[in-house]
Amino acid sequence: xxxxxxxxxxxxxxxxxxxxxxxxxxxxxxxxxxxxxxxxxxxxxxxxxxxxxxxxxxxxxxxxxxxxxxxxxxxxxxxxxxxxxxxxxxxxxxxxxxxxxxxxxxxxxxxxxxxxxxxxxxx
Numbered sequence: 001x002x003x004x005x006x007x008x009x010x011x012x013x014x015x016x017x018x019x020x021x022x023x024x025x026x027x028x029x030x031x032x033x034x035x036x037x038x039x040x041x042x043x044x045x046x047x048x049x050x051x052x053x054x055x056x057x058x059x060x061x062x063x064x065x066x067x068x069x070x071x072x073x074x075x076x077x078x079x080x081x082x083x084x085x086x087x088x089x090x091x092x093x094x095x096x097x098x099x100x101x102x103x104x105x106x107x108x109x110x111x112x113x114x115x116x117x118x119x120x121x122x123x
Contacts (some may be wrong), residue, residue: 024084037061045071053081058098071096
């Protein structure tokens, strides 16, 4: 029998040279999310957002042609929102309809859909 790997938190800190209102809008408004989400060279053709506690957003990130041009989807399920202070959400790899999928289908490490989830705490 294989033991479950120990769970650990990874803390990443980033300071933005912007007013809190601008940062908040960048995370809470779909038009703004579409301008910045994703890796360099990727685009976001749509971001359908239900930005409220318990709500879920569906975001599509499109790879550049030299990386296959495929659409990659994820959902953000909001667990806690404190306006202009904190957003706690769970990111999952999904299909175009928002159904969870194994991250390996999106080119990430193999594992079940819950293992591929990422909890992010913005504050």
